[in-house]
Amino acid sequence: MDKKMDTWGTDETGSFYLPQKLEYGTYYLREVKAPEGYLLNTEDIQFKVIAERDWENPLVVACEDVPAMGKIHLKKTDKESEEALAGAVFNVIAAENITTPDGTLQAAKAEVVTTLTTGSDGTATSTALHFGKYKLVETKAPNGYVTSEKNWDVTLSYADQETEIVTKDVSVTNTPNEVKIKKVAADSQEALAGVEFQVWKKGTSAKDNLFDLYYADKPLFL
Incomplete structure (x- = not known):
């Protein structure tokens, strides 16, 4: 039967040491809290202790996290x-x-x-x-x-x-493009009100006009 040993947290180097040596056997490492900015690694990491190790040459178990x-x-x-x-x-x-x-x-x-x-x-x-x-x-x-x-x-x-x-x-x-047409007299350049225009898209004919009639003193939205 699997038995939980304890829970440890990594230091500023991203690592931790178990406080005691482990007996020979198969073990699992499970992450329960990911660092800020990372996703929790949900896969249990299996490792085996099959040889004597000292503190200067410990068994290293790596666990990688992916950033969110x-x-x-x-x-x-x-x-x-x-x-x-x-x-x-x-x-x-x-x-x-x-x-x-x-x-x-x-x-x-x-x-x-x-x-x-x-x-x-x-x-x-x-x-x-x-x-x-x-x-x-x-x-x-x-x-x-x-x-x-x-x-x-x-x-x-x-x-x-x-x-x-x-x-x-x-x-x-x-915002749609806005075109303002100003109608003036050719000789005096005086503004002329009440003139009507018909507007249609290039490549079409006037009878296929896509727009209504507009007065010269109103902006046209194209």
Whole structure:
């Protein structure tokens, strides 16, 4: 029958020594609490004591932990209609030096760590990212929209030792391009009110007009 011997914790070197020598036999090491930022190793590690060892040359049993990670889930919509927008491109940029808890640098501040492009449903999800602070910068707006000058700050943080991926949702809107037409008299340059315009998309005909009639003193949203 298996018998629990005791519970020990690692020191700043990531190791610990058993306080007494073990008799010959087969043993198991089980992790019950992972370090901050890491996932719990749920596999029991088997080791065997088959030879005499001294304290200067102990039997070493290794246990590896995998860091938990995060993902950014982006949703892009029309600011007015809330319609999903495809084709928007964003850079995900490290807003600080991104390091794992052991101090390993994963991404330097200002480094572009990945790029997101929204699909037909207006969403995009990043690859797994190490925890830290990031910012989203739009580099290309969907056709017919204005590229935003705003940056979106995103912080990915550790949840617990069982949560493999922490997902952060970010909602972004785009404003349609606005075109304002001003109608003036050719001779006096005086503004003329009440003039009507018809607008249609290039490659189509006026009879297939996609837009309504607009007055010259009102902006056109294309």
